[in-house]
Amino acid sequence: MTGSIAPSEKALRRAGIRLTKPRKLILRILAEAEDHPDATEIFERAVKMDKRISLATVYRTMKLLEDHGAIERHAFGDGPARFEPAGGAHHDHLIDVDTGDVIEFTSARIEELQEAIAEELGYEIVHHRLELYGRKRGS
Amino acid sequence: MTGSIAPSEKALRRAGIRLTKPRKLILRILAEAEDHPDATEIFERAVKMDKRISLATVYRTMKLLEDHGAIERHAFGDGPARFEPAGGAHHDHLIDVDTGDVIEFTSARIEELQEAIAEELGYEIVHHRLELYGRKRGS
DNA sequence: AATGCAAATGAGAATTAGTCGCAACAAATG
DNA sequence: CATTTGTTGCGACTAATTCTCATTTGCATT
Helix, strand or coil: CCCCCCCCHHHHHHCCCCCCHHHHHHHHHHHHCCCCCEHHHHHHHHHHHCCCCCHHHHHHHHHHHHHCCCEEEECCCCCCCEEEECCCCCCEEEEECCCCCEEEECCHHHHHHHHHHHHHCCEEEEEEEEEEEEEECCC | CCCCCCCCHHHHHHCCCCCCHHHHHHHHHHHHCCCCCEHHHHHHHHHCCCCCCCHHHHHHHHHHHHHCCCEEEECCCCCCCEEEECCCCCCEEEEECCCCCEEEECCHHHHHHHHHHHHHCCEEEEEEEEEEEEEECCC
């Protein structure tokens, strides 16, 4: 549904990032991903197109892209970090505990309440994390 | 303020859990903890009272207690899992990004909204995680 | 109190997720 | 197309946690 927005190569180049072959490949994989892949999954998809790529480069690139706000890093439950292109509207996640599927949702009301709570405690929110872990009704 | 409720030895014994020396020790440490210690911290506190205890036992006991609903496991940011006795009212956390301090809070309104969202997506919430990462106003 | 035995422990090896150092390599720039 | 400086691939390394297995211990029974 989202069709996930790819972090544009142009924008990265403008930020002084070198557009290397592995980076272009990873960018393409992220652009085509409809899910929230972890580093290993990205690596596996990448190897299919360029046998030479290394897992370390995937990790390094993920960090680079994260630092440049091009992707978001999530840590659902305990497993490995999972990534998705940023740039779309902010959203939270509902994780299907049986299948691992991730469903995105938003709630302006919840965001407001969070702000209000932080305010009351004397804090300013830097970022937040809201994850619902659920099971399909009637399973 | 909370004084954190200790998971009672009696309740565990009733559930068929053997009350071993290391387990009693860990239970005592949790009962006395005013913070949200991770496995290593619990281990260090334990070693002070019984040099024989092993880190593996701490991990095993944490899993055991979690499975029995006696404690809650949290994974703030990326670091190690941190624990706290369960049994108190449900609460969420605000983490001070500068100091690492954890402040507990509750919001019935947010809980309701979460339920409503899950409902709308056809899910039943098994558990959730709401963390606000913030900075003290005027820092 | 002594006994039996399943369950739990300690010590260390193994696993998982991620990071680091370094020599070889390849983008960008002129 | 040569230079330079950032990037890559590889393997070694770390941190957190789990596993293996020989030994010990809780506890129900004698």
